[in-house]
Amino acid sequence: MVLKRVRANFKRFIKSNAKGQTTTEYILILFVVVMVALKFRGLMKEKITSQMDTLGTKIEQITNDSE
DSSP: OHHHHHHHHHHHHHHHOHHHHHHHHHHHHHHHHHHHHHHTHHHHHHHHHHHHHHHHHHHHHHHHHTO
């Protein structure tokens, strides 16, 4: 019962307030971006770690070749 009233008030607020609608859209977009980032967090960490390791190896090779 309370939840229905909250939903009704929220819908009425969104419909009557264009700024509120824009804010809601931004919040939803932000939510989706955060969820995608969290979903691929492990994959991104592996890729970044791999690239950093490769870069470190190349830097070591260059510094050892110049000595």
